[in-house]
Amino acid sequence: MIRGFSADQVRAAEAPLLDVGEPLMLRAAHSLAGHVREQLCGGAIGNAPPTQRVLVLAGSGANGGDGLHAAAILRRDGITADALLTAETCHAEGADVLREAGGTLHCLAELTARPGHALEGLLGSSDLVLDAILGIGGRPEVPGHLRRLLEHLRRAGTPVIAVDLPSFLDASTGEAAQLALPARTTVTFGAVKAGLLLPGGSDLAGDLHLVDLGLGPHLPSRALVERLEDEDVRRLWPRAGRDDSKYTRGVVAIAAGSTRYPGAAVLACSGAARAGAGMVRCLAPAPVLDLVLRARPEVLGHPVEDGGVDLADIGRTQALVVGPGLPGDDARARSCIDALREDGQGPHRGVIDAGGLDALDASDAFGADVVLTPHRGEAQRLARRLDIDPELAAAPLARALAEATGATVLMKGAVTVIAPPDPEAPLLAQDDATGYLATAGTGDVLAGILGTLLAAGLPGPRAAALAAVLHGRAGRAASHDGLVPLVALDVAERVPEVLATILTGTEHHSEASEGER
Ligand SMILES: NC(=O)C1=CN([C@@H]2O[C@H](COP(=O)(O)OP(=O)(O)OC[C@H]3O[C@@H](n4cnc5c(N)ncnc54)[C@H](OP(=O)(O)O)[C@@H]3O)[C@@H](O)[C@H]2O)[C@@H](O)CC1
Ligand SMILES: Nc1ncnc2c1ncn2[C@@H]1O[C@H](COP(=O)(O)OP(=O)(O)O)[C@@H](O)[C@H]1O
Numbered sequence: 252m253i254r255g256f257s258a259d260q261v262r263a264a265e266a267p268l269l270d271v272g273e274p275l276m277l278r279a280a281h282s283l284a285g286h287v288r289e290q291l292c293g294g295a296i297g298n299a300p301p302t303q304r305v306l307v308l309a310g311s312g313a314n315g316g317d318g319l320h321a322a323a324i325l326r327r328d329g330i331t332a333d334a335l336l337t338a339e340t341c342h343a344e345g346a347d348v349l350r351e352a353g354g355t356l357h358c359l360a361e362l363t364a365r366p367g368h369a370l371e372g373l374l375g376s377s378d379l380v381l382d383a384i385l386g387i388g389g390r391p392e393v394p395g396h397l398r399r400l401l402e403h404l405r406r407a408g409t410p411v412i413a414v415d416l417p418s419f420l421d422a423s424t425g426e427a428a429q430l431a432l433p434a435r436t437t438v439t440f441g442a443v444k445a446g447l448l449l450p451g452g453s454d455l456a457g458d459l460h461l462v463d464l465g466l467g468p469h470l471p472s473r474a475l476v477e478r479l480e481d482e483d484v485r486r487l488w489p490r491a492g493r494d495d496s497k498y499t500r501g502v503v504a505i506a507a508g509s510t511r512y513p514g515a516a517v518l519a520c521s522g523a524a525r526a527g528a529g530m531v532r533c534l535a536p537a538p539v540l541d542l543v544l545r546a547r548p549e550v551l552g553h554p555v556e557d558g559g560v561d562l563a564d565i566g567r568t569q570a571l572v573v574g575p576g577l578p579g580d581d582a583r584a585r586s587c588i589d590a591l592r593e594d595g596q597g598p599h600r601g602v603i604d605a606g607g608l609d610a611l612d613a614s615d616a617f618g619a620d621v622v623l624t625p626h627r628g629e630a631q632r633l634a635r636r637l638d639i640d641p642e643l644a645a646a647p648l649a650r651a652l653a654e655a656t657g658a659t660v661l662m663k664g665a666v667t668v669i670a671p672p673d674p675e676a677p678l679l680a681q682d683d684a685t686g687y688l689a690t691a692g693t694g695d696v697l698a699g700i701l702g703t704l705l706a707a708g709l710p711g712p713r714a715a716a717l718a719a720v721l722h723g724r725a726g727r728a729a730s731h732d733g734l735v736p737l738v739a740l741d742v743a744e745r746v747p748e749v750l751a752t753i754l755t756g757t758e759h760h761s762e763a764s765e766g767e768r
């Protein structure tokens with residue numbers, strides 16, 4: 252598990268080490284320089300091709316200091332590293348050691364004041380840029396004098412390593428300035444910053460590489476944000492045992508599909524079946540069931556008429572999925588929501604998606620094992636009805652909806668954010684997907700996968716994060732790692748193979764960490 256902390260939490264954890272004189276900046280700089288060497292020449296010191304040049308963009312604070320120290324270390328290893336100072340002041344000790352090591356410190360204000368293209372010339376001769384303009388003290392706004400620099404680097408596509416975090420990113424919330432530089436890798440010090448895991452920061456960070464500075468014992472036991480990795484999937488995934496029956500493994504009932512959107516039922520039932528439900532029931536009008544059973548003969552069909560469903564009639568069910576392909580006024584939406592409510596007949600675990608979300612009102616209250624799965628538009632519509640500011644960013648919007656409904660909220664997007672109803676519990680943020688998942692019907696598949704995990708008895712927030720991992724990875728597999736388009740049913744069909752890869756640990760996975768996840 253990757254655990255993300257706020258800027259204040261990181262500063263508080265660093266304080267006792269700095270008080271006793273631990274050389275944290277030097278340690279950070281050595282690890283950073285090591286990483287740069289690895290990028291340039293596979294880790295062999297003194298072996299860098301002499302033509303490759305590193306340029307450190309150094310701001311006024313300690314983040315700039317990390318970059319300047321790292322440049323000096325690289326120089327001492329025979330790698331050409333210089334600095335471009337982006338502010339009026341810079342980290343004095345870092346500047347001294349880089350000068351002593353033979354490096355040049357260019358000044359941005361001077362270069363831009365010169366006639367001609369001195370700045371572009373310097374940038375054009377750099378093979379790798381270290382972004383050390385701002386660290387955890389940075390605000391997500393770009394001052395005017397830095398625009399030309401950032402615009403040029405974005406256009407040129409020069410590889411960037413972010414020092415601690417991409418500059419102009421809020422370390423705690425993930426909010427980023429539009430011109431912030433996307434990094435190939437982020438080398439982050441002491442602890443992963445929460446903003447690197449959330450929408451905004453996660454889009455900029457590239458591969459995460461955590462440098463252990465010994466902060467572990469000083470970090471709070473609760474992180475702000477968590478992210479599941481393969482080892483977590485291996486730990487949490489429900490396995491079938493010798494004593495299991497289809498009922499003990501979990502029965503999921505899915506109220507989905509209508510005359511207008513019949514395919515949604517096929518997709519949701521396929522997601523549920525492929526994720527390993529003991530049994531999938533589908534509650535839908537007869538023509539929809541006909542379609543579902545042609546695609547998935549293993550599903551049990553429960554025909555419904557206009558008047559909704561009597562759940563007491565359908566037999567044992569551990570989780571209920573309601574909403575894919577339902578108009579908000581479909582009678583199944585209200586009867587299933589009533590069952591899922593804290594004061595309802597149960598089951599008290601399930602998924603409310605799509606049309607189900609549009610049928611919710613302010614009086615509906617749930618427990619944490621009910622998961623709402625809105626995309627941004629659905630979340631905003633629901634927020635308006637619940638008197639919540641619909642313009643909030645994804646994470647605070649998910650938090651507010653969870654608090655208002657008592658349910659877990661899974662907010663869809665390139666980064667999927669999951670808010671448990673307990674405001675003190677960490678958010679979960681998964682970034683496993685591909686833009687090719689932005690195609691009709693993939694959300695229906697996700698609802699089915701999640702329904703199966705809830706039916707197996709997993710707690711709402713964990714089930715939601717696991718479903719997001721599986722769904723994102725299946726999307727990646729179906730699109731050949733983001734190379735070719737996919738259709739929603741492909742995503743369901745790829746779930747078993749992706750799961751097998753994760754459970755057997757046969758795929759290279761995130762390199763985040765030198766110990767402190
Ligand atoms: N502490 C430790 O033990 C260790 C810390 N380490 C390193 O320290 C880093 C934190 O350093 P830091 O606190 O000096 O903050 P940093 O982000 O470099 O600069 C903040 C300055 O920038 C300014 N500023 C802010 N936003 C701005 C904007 N949009 N545009 C322009 N300016 C802006 C702001 O000025 P203000 O405007 O607020 O007066 C302030 O002066 C951390 O990320 C890690 O790399 C490592 O060495 C390991 C050990
Ligand atoms: N740009 C993107 N990158 C990665 N995943 C995405 C992107 N856009 C959407 N997704 C994912 O695709 C799914 C789309 O769900 P949804 O919008 O409900 O689709 P539908 O209602 O058509 O089934 C969600 O799981 C979402 O996280």
Ligand SMILES: [K+]
Pocket residue numbers: 314382383384385386413414415416417418
């Ligand atoms: K930085």
